[in-house]
Amino acid sequence: MPHCSRRASAAPRLLISFTVPITTPLAPAPDDILREANALCEAHRFADALALLEPHVGHDAAADAAALAPALHLAALSATGTGDAPRAEALWMRCLAAKPDFAPAYTGLAALFAALGRFAQAEAVYQKLLVLTPADADARSNLGVVLQRQERYAEAEAAFRAVLAHHPAHADAHYNLGLLHQGQSRRAEAESAFRAAIAANARHAKAYNSLGTLLRDHGQGDAAAEAWRQALLIQPQYPEALNNLAMLFKASGKLAEAELAIRIALQIRPNFVDALNNLGCVLTDLKRAPEAEAAFRQTLALAPNHAEAHYNLGVALHALERLPEAEAAYRETVRRVPHRVEAYNNLACVLMALGRRSEALDVLHEAVAVRPDFAEAHFNLASLAKERGLLDEAEAGYRRALTANPDYGDAKFRLATLLISMGRFEEGFARYECRYAMPGFVHHATQRLLQCPVWQGEPLAGKALLLWQEDGLGDMLQFGRYARMLKDQGAAHVAFVCQRPLHRLFRGVEGIDAVLDHEAGAAASRQYDCWVSPISVPHRVRTTLDTIPAPLVFTPEPALVEQWGARLATLAPGPRIGIVWKGNPKHFNDAHRSLPSLAVLAPLWNVPGLRFVSLQKGRGEDEAQNPPASLPLLHLGTDVHDFVDTAAIIAHLDLVICVDTSTAHLAASLGKPCWVLLPHYDPDWRWMHGRDDSPWYPGTLRLFRQRADEAWSAVVERVRVACAGRFMA
Structure with missing residues (x-):
């Protein structure tokens, strides 16, 4: 069956912890302008700060005076705040040309290069900064992050450990070391590092968020939820933590809570791509496919290469029965991600629904070639074989699906009904009992509803038995014949619990002492020794093709x-x-x-x-x-x-x-x-x-x-x- 794919935030991703002070040393003149610009920056009024500083830094003199360095640095920070990276870079380059030993400018320029993905340049700037200030722990920690971004993991780890050797309470170094270990699947070390970051700084929201992701990925849902809640207590406007908590809600079936958390995250950051994709997944689970489609299309408008959003859009369109559009979305997914076997499977489902079974067969074979143990593809291949009358091939396919996933309920059920239809009643009816282990089946609830044990085939002499209808009217007409057999085995009292359209008919059936509706039958179940579904009796009494009891005998009034x-x-x-x-x-x-x-x-x-x-x-x-x-x-x-x-x-x-x-x-x-x-x-x-x-x-x-x-x-x-x-x- 089609299913949505979600993406959680902060699955290990690197976040540089920069220490870039806004407050800078003031030049002898004009002190009042620098103070005012600095205050505007601290209030995040970067454009105003830049406008105030413009008359002093706007010219590009051949040689800026060293005294102008603080103003150039503050202007560069302001330009960064407005999103004007080229202007910020130019201002910092002028600052360093004017005063080559002005350390804050190196810090800002390196952070800018790192944010732009220009990691080699960022590394070079950090190295120059560390020559000037060898004891700068923040610079060395940030250098480690840049090295990690370049996949130079051993050097990155050495940088973080060098910081911690001299500054054991450096929270960001612990945090970044944790991200490094998380990316290398060194779970225990990652968790230890995140907890050390929190011990060093109890308000380190990012460490709590990453710790939550680590705990969730290792099945510790409750602990993960608590970590994300701590992150949000520290930083209520934290979209990544909200998104992660939402996905935990979704996994536990709390869809309303999941939707609310994601929508809050999107209020904070409207273009949060992963949250938009996850919102679509939650809406899909809520059966609100048109809204889900809109969320996935918005995701793709922001991130056209988001393969999961293409796949999830296919799921939404599939649910809306817009099959040609769903086909296009699934094909786009497999074009972008050739190993995405779920997309192959869903594409095959669409092709089957469109009557293009030969194409569906080819697609399913592609899926199995990518992942030989892909249970859903084997299931669908078996179903296509069954449809073509290739029963042995269908049986083998369902068994392969169960080998790949022994808990695959649909495959258990289909194999059971296939075997019954082939006349192999003993195994078929035994496997048909799987319906009691499948939460989507009404049979699963019966076990909790009735206050007496299920009959397993033990002697019935002197016992009171409930025959309990769980299936259709035709099923009861076909399998009601077993009431006579149960009575012949010595049952003292057999009550048939069924829907009202059957009541008058079954009151005259041999072997049935009483007919009840479901409400009355459930209320009286404590008074009975056991219960059984009529369709389970062939398994209990080992019916074969040669021992099928005679049909019910009805005498019209x-x-x-x-x-x-x-x-x-x-x-x-x-x-x-x-x-x-x-x-x-x-x-x-x-x-x-x-x-x-x-x-x-x-x-x-x-x-x-x-x-x-x-x-x-x-x-x-x-x-x-x-x-x-x-x-x-x-x-x-x-x-x-x-x-x-x-x-x-x-x-x-x-x-x-x-x-x-x-x-x-x-x-x-x-x-x-x-x-x-x-x-x-x-x-x-x-x-x-x-x-x-x-x-x-x-x-x-x-x-x-x-x-x-x-x-x-x-x-x-x-x-x-x-x-x-x-x-x-």
Whole structure:
């Protein structure tokens, strides 16, 4: 599945701790102007300070007087504050030309070069400064940072240690040494250095922030959060710490808190690229995809080469089902970051959704070539193999996914259903129990809800058992047959907890002593010895293809049979065919299993003498209530209250034709011939593979499978031919 990628701040990044004093020695004249300019700088009114000093430093004399050095230095600092780096550099060069031993100018110029990424020049200036002031601990610490930026790590470490040898309480040297160790994955030494920086300066916000990052990266979330909170207590307007704390909130599912923290960071620094990207990730998790898209586009406007933002934009567009745009974003990601296997996987998902399966297959193979143990790619390769009917290949793919990630819930579930569909019930149903370990499944919550243990297959003699519905109505009609078997094993009392549409039907089922709704069943669970889902029973009793119990036996209520018979008597003589063309729209595969409309079944009306009865309930009823004149239809679905009514109607029919929905299970359990139209894409595991019948309903159920790249009209034509053969022979 697509997922967002976030980026945390201060993952080790170098921050030079400059000591660049604003207050400078004053020239003999004009002292009042220097004092005023200095005050303006301290108030961060740099433009005003520069304007005040301009009349005194604006000219570029061939040789500036040494006495002008303080003013030139202060003007350079002011120019730096306004963002005018070229002007600042020129002023400092004039200052040093006028007074080559003016140390503050070296400090400022070196810091400027370092900020501009001109590290070799910064190094040279620091070296000159240290010749003038060998005991300048700040200069030596900053030299270490510049050396680190040039990847001269041993020299950088030597510089920091030289500072600490003479100044053990130099907080910035400890801090910079910590960043060096963090970048070299020397975790314990990095943590020690950050804590030493904090011990030397309890208000070192940057050390707290970096310590938090280190702790988070090693799974110490609570300690990391406390470090970031300390950083924010010291420096409330600290966007990096806010961003980092937000990502910790996001990881723990506190999305509202995460959004708030990032938005505060962005108020402080509106163009904070990583925070904008992370805001998009939080909004994606909050299912606010349009806002997430806007955040990622803003990120890319500021940083067009931000590969993670390209990837995350693809995730947002994917969620918005703007698939061609998502494809473009994922392709841009893999162009920029060829090893980003998640982008390959998501691109393949988009291509599958666009029906371009061959391309998707190629992309997934590229992903596996980049990372052979990439579980998601193996999962999707397996799913494509399954779709093409390559079941052994699909099985191997799901197993490879689980080898790469043994906790991969979707792969566990898909392998389980694949094995069941292949008739390998023992392993398949055993693996199907994985649904109880998957938080996204309703089954996971059942274990906490019920106040009795789950039945594991132990003897039931004299025990009271809850059969608990967790799955669909059709599932219960199919697996409710096991109630009789459990009763035969000696269970003293079997209560079936199910949804209300099943209540009247199951009150008459052999093996069931009571029928309860879920609220009543949960409240009474303490009174029972154990509980089990009907779909778990095949595993507990080791069902095989040869030992599937007989279907449920329903006896339609005579009064209802008579009542519905009066409605059906309005039809002209001829075979009566019940039809259902749409299932529950909430079903995960309903887009493929349901027919687009009643009109798809129109060819069936070409078989002479057939009379059609609509059992359609819910979506699709509007078509049945006003069918075209060419499709005469008796619609009864709207007046059906539950399955007991449907059973009474089916008792009057000669055949039921339907899509994969609960009506198929009911009709087959009633012993009525039932023909089911199955989609090519992801047909339900219960119908197995390569069969046109079902071992669960022998002799009554026939399957009409859609073939690859086949329209429903071709399937309906085969049904029409079968109808003609059955009723016109």
